[in-house]
Amino acid sequence: MAVQKRANQADIAERLGVSVSTVSRALANEMGISDAVRRDVQRMARSLGYKSKHITGPTGGDKRAVALVPLGNATSGLSGFYFGIVEGMRQQAAEAGMMLDVRLVNDQMVTLDMIRKQIDQADAGGLLLAGIDAWDELAAWCAQEDIPAVLVNGSDPRMRLSSVSPANFYGAYLATQRLLDAGHRRILHYTHRYRPTILQRQRGFEAAIAATPGAQGIIVNTADRDSRGLLADLLTGKHDVTALFCWNDIAAVEMLESIYAPDSPLPKGFSIIGFDDLPLAGMATPRLSTTRVDREAIGRGAVRLLSQHMEGEGAVQQLEIGVSMVEGETVFAAISSPV
Template sequence: MATSRRPSQADIAEQLGVSVSTVSRALANEIGISETVRRDVQRVARMMGYRSKHMRHAANPDKRALALVPLNSAIGNLASFYHGIVEGMRAQAAEAGLALDVRLVNEDLVTVDFVRRHVAKTDVGGVILAGIDPDEAMTSWAEEAGIALVLANGSDTHMRLSSVAPANFYGAYMATKHLLDNGHRKILHYTYHHRPTIRQRRRGFEAAIADCPGAEGTVVISNENSSRQLLLDLVAGKYDVSAVFCWNDSVAVTMIDTLLGPDSPMPPGFSLVGFDDLPIAGMASPRLSTVRVDREAIGRGVIRLMATKLDGEMAPLQLEVGLTLVEGETVHRWEQAQS
């Protein structure tokens, strides 16, 4: 019975149309080899199952990845959000046969040196950053070191990294349109300016406003205006709006009593929408209207992309997870005669 032959450097050379010497030097990370050739050689070597002392994944057939999850998010108001992502990652990793090491870390300490040390200690070929936006130094290091870097609940605007995130633009469009469909034409979007994923929510809001003739959108940035100050300004009539769309549920639920409670000074029909559908949205009274994010699906998608990257895929792959509207009880019909 014929036995399968292990691939050799000659097979890799033939596949790429280069010399065996070039393959050998590229696998050994020797100088004098262009970055493009080195990456192509290592990609093909992984895909062919070539084993070399210079390639961790060829020497160790088990796929291994390290997931770094920000401690503040894991224990703060986004705990349930990241718990869902981690559970999805773990379930998919078990199904895919991928060894996943999850570490809770102080986000402020996640530098390129920090990640490099953890990669060296854990002998992984891939790193997952959950809700952590890498800087240029980390992105460049991952490319040069041949480390697969995948963002969970993140987005790379330069299209260099693979990522999985909610469909933030469309989710925000959906939330805003729900308010528009209920007669609201002057809507305030309270948002956070820092992360690319959250900026997509602002763009979705602005697109929905632009698509509705006569609608007016107001944007307030949390980095410049606290939620407490926003509430004071709304009550004082500083903003001529009939609805507020918050960038997440954690902020929105803090506004329910002031804006919609029995002693609220806001006019009848005033409405409020959040984003994420965290458990706290269901605990609120009235139940917060929001957009549901499937956190487990994000986690599963991250592992699928990581497995693909560890198999040698070089192209950045960016996946968006679809969202659904949760109508709740905080959106009311606004009669145009009032505005």
């Protein structure tokens, strides 16, 4: 009885009409091989009974992804925010049968070369970038190498990479409207200039102010004034406002104690609202009124979107996760000045 010959890489190459080198690189999940070719090689290898440590399931290496989370965000006051996102990513990856390698990276060392190395080390076919924005070189490389990538808690205004983020514009609109509904007409928005997501919050604030007759909005940027400097300005009446909408909870909580101190010079009914609903917002005294972001939903959505791209979906998508208001104890009815 003839012994059946074990399939080798040459057999796979012959069946597919590609080179043995292409088969070898596809099986090893090396860079420079398109997802379509990699999938074809993996399927043919399984059908021929070819044994390889790289073939782990129905989709082989296509179901391996790496998630990069900046170390500063993971260990600073934003740790609660990114912890929730990572939990959501891990939950969805487990449901989808995706092998997800979560890695903390130095914020100051995020370069294309570093990202390449992280993908190689994780043997990954997809990339999740948490809190890391796209830049030209990265977007071009992902397109050239056919590496699916999704921005998590980010957005790409040029629509080169897909993204998942909170509904920043509408969330900020709702937060500002809450202050307006309480009767406030001079409101300060404290913001941060760098990320597209934060710019959307500023635009939401501006839209709500513009839609309300008699309302005036003042914008102060972190690049011009840190939270201590802004607090000093508020306490001396520099901006003459009765309410404050902060771009995140951390900045708001840093000012709470002084603003609501018994001897505070600010007008009675001065109101503050934040954004994110971080754990520290619930620990603050008084409890910060804020805008809740469903962080786990962001993580789950990012993995679902990445899975679609790894399965061949080519359209860039921008997914927004809805937010909700947290009542808290820092929004009061505006007190009119005596005539």
